[in-house]
Amino acid sequence: MAISEEQKTKNQDLKTAVIGVGSLGQHHARNFAELSGEGKGKFVGVCDVNEENARAIAEKNNCDYFTDWRELIDKVDAVSIVTPTETHAEIACEFLEKGVHVLVEKPIARTLEEVDKMIAAAQKTSAKLMVGHLERFNPAMVALRPHVTEPLYFEIHRVSPFPNRSLDVDVVLDVMIHDLDAIQWLVGETVKVSEIRAVGIPVISDKVDAANARIEFENGAVANITASRIGTEKIRKTRFYQTNSYVVLDYATKFASITSLAPNAVHPLLGISVNRLEIKDIEPLRAEIEAFLNCIINDDAPPINAHAGRQALELALDVLKKIEMHRSLLNV
Numbered sequence: 488m489a490i491s492e493e494q495k496t497k498n499q500d501l502k503t504a505v506i507g508v509g510s511l512g513q514h515h516a517r518n519f520a521e522l523s524g525e526g527k528g529k530f531v532g533v534c535d536v537n538e539e540n541a542r543a544i545a546e547k548n549n550c551d552y553f554t555d556w557r558e559l560i561d562k563v564d565a566v567s568i569v570t571p572t573e574t575h576a577e578i579a580c581e582f583l584e585k586g587v588h589v590l591v592e593k594p595i596a597r598t599l600e601e602v603d604k605m606i607a608a609a610q611k612t613s614a615k616l617m618v619g620h621l622e623r624f625n626p627a628m629v630a631l632r633p634h635v636t637e638p639l640y641f642e643i644h645r646v647s648p649f650p651n652r653s654l655d656v657d658v659v660l661d662v663m664i665h666d667l668d669a670i671q672w673l674v675g676e677t678v679k680v681s682e683i684r685a686v687g688i689p690v691i692s693d694k695v696d697a698a699n700a701r702i703e704f705e706n707g708a709v710a711n712i713t714a715s716r717i718g719t720e721k722i723r724k725t726r727f728y729q730t731n732s733y734v735v736l737d738y739a740t741k742f743a744s745i746t747s748l749a750p751n752a753v754h755p756l757l758g759i760s761v762n763r764l765e766i767k768d769i770e771p772l773r774a775e776i777e778a779f780l781n782c783i784i785n786d787d788a789p790p791i792n793a794h795a796g797r798q799a800l801e802l803a804l805d806v807l808k809k810i811e812m813h814r815s816l817l818n819v
């Protein structure tokens with residue numbers, strides 16, 4: 488459907504910027520710039536306290552650069568915050584209080600108190616606040632989501648080589664949080680967690696580098712999640728079982744399949760069907776940023792709101808508490 492001239496102007500008038508253009512932020516900048524070139528938003532600039540970084544990414548994307556995010560407050564309508572987690576709340580609150588829409592990277596913040604301040608700031612001005620739980624935009628998850636009924640048992644592995652970044656947080660807040668968000672979303676945002684058991688240890692950094700958590704929900708669903716940032720390979724695999732089907736989801740290779748009894752078969756020996764889902768291969772970050780811009784342009788609720796970000800953070804902090812309890816018992 489052709490878009491109206493009024494809609495075109497509305498799209499192009501939306502001034503955007505990215506704050507923090509390190510390893511992930513540079514890709515936010517590229518996607519905002521590409522979308523701006525396609526008439527969605529007007530990409531104004533990037534900001535990074537590291538001037539060299541800011542200048543290089545600005546040159547690549549043909550935009551202005553800044554080293555102090557406060558200079559951007561009156562120049563933009565929407566920003567992506569891709570700075571270290573410890574800075575999210577301070578930066579987000581100032582923009583939200585001025586009515587600037589915010590897409591903030593995961594984890595939304597360090598503490599629930601910080602998140603509540605962010606939610607209050609957004610409510611004051613009705614600015615949109617979206618959280619970048621990127622895996623929800625992975626094409627394999629997008630293809631799978633409509634087939635999810637009532638997952639009952641998850642086995643999840645997320646392993647990566649040591650990142651040399653994001654060391655301000657541990658492996659739970661850095662990477663396990665992706666899976667904590669996903670299981671809560673798939674089990675149901677209103678289904679409460681009833682029990683958590685967890686183990687984790689620092690191995691290379693001074694924070695927990697490898698962890699395992701068993702999460703039980705009050706509807707009986709159980710998730711067993713392993714996360715490590717000191718692996719020798721990259722694994723991002725989720726397997727889960729729901730009544731009548733077994734699901735495999737691989738975020739790294741963008742693969743999703745559903746195994747069930749073959750149509751018309753009444754017994755497993757009469758046939759099992761493995762349905763490999765068709766994937767629409769879109770860069771997840773582009774889909775996330777486009778969803779953010781769309782929710783502003785169409786005045787819709789953000790697809791991943793601050794409450795979902797808060798819920799994932801709360802679960803991650805509870806896992807960390809259990810890890811600490813376990814470590815204190817072992818005295819390590």
Ligand SMILES: NC(=O)c1ccc[n+]([C@@H]2O[C@H](COP(=O)([O-])OP(=O)(O)OC[C@H]3O[C@@H](n4cnc5c(N)ncnc54)[C@H](O)[C@@H]3O)[C@@H](O)[C@H]2O)c1
Pocket residue numbers: 506507508509510511512534535536537540554556569570571572574592593594619620621652653661
């Ligand atoms: N969704 C995902 O899959 C995913 C993946 C990686 C990182 N992240 C998140 O993105 C955020 C950034 O991670 P990263 O790996 O890109 O980190 P990084 O260290 O590579 O980059 C952060 C950048 O922010 C800049 N910065 C720091 N403080 C700033 C400030 N006050 N103002 C402006 N710039 C500032 C730094 O100079 C650096 O260039 C973290 O919250 C992390 O958890 C999310």
